[in-house]
């Protein structure tokens with residue numbers, strides 16, 4: 001959507017005032033304020049999901065997504081020896097749709113729902129209310145957390161769909177052999193603009209794969225994402241369980257500026273209306289997998305969402321769901337499958353990464369036909 005000339009927001013004015021007073025801020029700080037400012041942050045005041053909102057996610061495309069994820073979690077719980085009690089956790093549950101569908105599907109798994117302690121990590125009061133409603137419809141009351149720090153210390157079975165893309169990233173620009181931190185400052189007219197700061201990325205933190213990058217290349221680091229994944233991996237190592245991370249992103253460390261703003265299903269400007277647009281960055285799955293391994297847990301994948309869902313029976317589930325239904329419903333189901341697995345749609349860009357304790361396998365990751373792709 002093209003912003004109106006001169007369009008601004010109260011949050012934009014506050015950020016500019018802060019920069020005028022104290023100097024440029026990191027891209028990570030800019031993202032964190034735009035998304036999470038308690039009064040004017042993007043997620044704090046709205047439900048951004050759905051047709052009338054800004055974007056649509058896989059669980060909102062079809063109930064089949066949450067069902068498959070739920071059955072995967074229940075399978076991993078059974079394979080772990082049915083620990084009881086255990087924490088069933090979702091990070092960034094949006095409208096609660098995925099968890100609702102997962103809980104409905106796992107009723108057929110004896111003991112799973114009875115022993116599950118449902119814990120949601122969510123900062124948005126608006127979305128917490130939506131989640132409460134969605135889960136009340138299946139008779140469940142979750143416990144909410146503002147961060148992963150307060151999650152219960154027990155065997156953990158966790159899902160995060162389109163959560164990590166919303167976490168703040170830092171950006172670095174290549175200048176004469178160094179990675180110099182990109183900052184958000186003010187241009188000559190007093191508007192928000194990128195500039196370079198004094199910060200340099202330490203050579204030890206630089207992925208080998210980007211060593212030869214030329215001037216102007218952009219490298220992204222996601223310290224907040226890494227910290228959260230490390231905590232989860234440590235929990236899996238100590239208490240057992242499994243985690244599934246699904247998001248758009250890349251399987252191998254690479255350069256590229258992936259910071260993007262989205263409003264009403266179209267790309268928007270990052271600086272024009274902060275607080276009114278969703279800001280995300282592609283997820284670096286190689287970095288997340290490395291963080292999992294550093295904690296002594298096992299990273300499975302990443303693999304692409306298309307093969308992941310197909311191997312776990314999406315086509316069969318769609319077939320069953322469509323049986324005996326009218327033409328419109330069958331078309332809707334067929335289109336949902338295409339949207340979830342089509343290579344031009346969500347099937348290839350979205351990746352799935354699992355984590356388990358050492359010595360555990362996780363379907364369908366350990367099958368030889370599904371080597372990670374270099375995308």
Ligand code: SAH
Pocket residue numbers: 035036043049057058059060091092093094095098121122123124127146147160161162163166167
């Ligand atoms: N998983 C859902 C929603 C994705 S949108 C789905 O697939 O439909 C991102 C979700 O993460 C929202 O619920 C948002 O409020 C939440 N979120 C974003 N940043 C967060 C943070 N720092 N801590 C906790 N939740 C966050």
